[in-house]
Amino acid sequence: xGSQTTKVRxxxxxxxxxxxxxxxxWEQVALLRAGRLTEVDALNVAEELxxxxxxxxxxxESSFAVLTQHVLQWDHQPQRRSKSWMFSVKEQRRRIxxxxxxxxxxxxxxxxxxxxxxxxxxxxAIIETKLAESKFPETCPYTFDELMTRVIEIxx
Numbered sequence: 001x002g003s004q005t006t007k008v009r010x011x012x013x014x015x016x017x018x019x020x021x022x023x024x025x026w027e028q029v030a031l032l033r034a035g036r037l038t039e040v041d042a043l044n045v046a047e048e049l050x051x052x053x054x055x056x057x058x059x060x061e062s063s064f065a066v067l068t069q070h071v072l073q074w075d076h077q078p079q080r081r082s083k084s085w086m087f088s089v090k091e092q093r094r095r096i097x098x099x100x101x102x103x104x105x106x107x108x109x110x111x112x113x114x115x116x117x118x119x120x121x122x123x124x125a126i127i128e129t130k131l132a133e134s135k136f137p138e139t140c141p142y143t144f145d146e147l148m149t150r151v152i153e154i155x156x
Contacts, residue, residue: 064117067092
């Protein structure tokens, strides 16, 4: 997103949304930047903006899925703890913090994202650990603060 926002393309709004989304997007950007608002395909622009918002939310939920998977594995298989799990936890925490910093409106969606992510993370942990499904709580046993700050370190 960052570097692409500076692209300027000539305005010739001839491409239909359903024929070539990539070209259509840049034509719409050029129209907006040129102030030619009456020529903008507002309905499809609104749909694309909605998709952008959803994508940001799903990135948050996906990070919670990986984070909860590895925290569950950490808790249920202490003998198999690895640097890989430790680094994964740190990486997902970094991604979550970044998303919340860049999109503070996501803070109101944290609990929902944790629950959705946990459902995926729990399923992955069950597959990876080969432990009985009943070993893992059906709802997330961790708070946001626990997920983001709990010490996950390998002693060397």
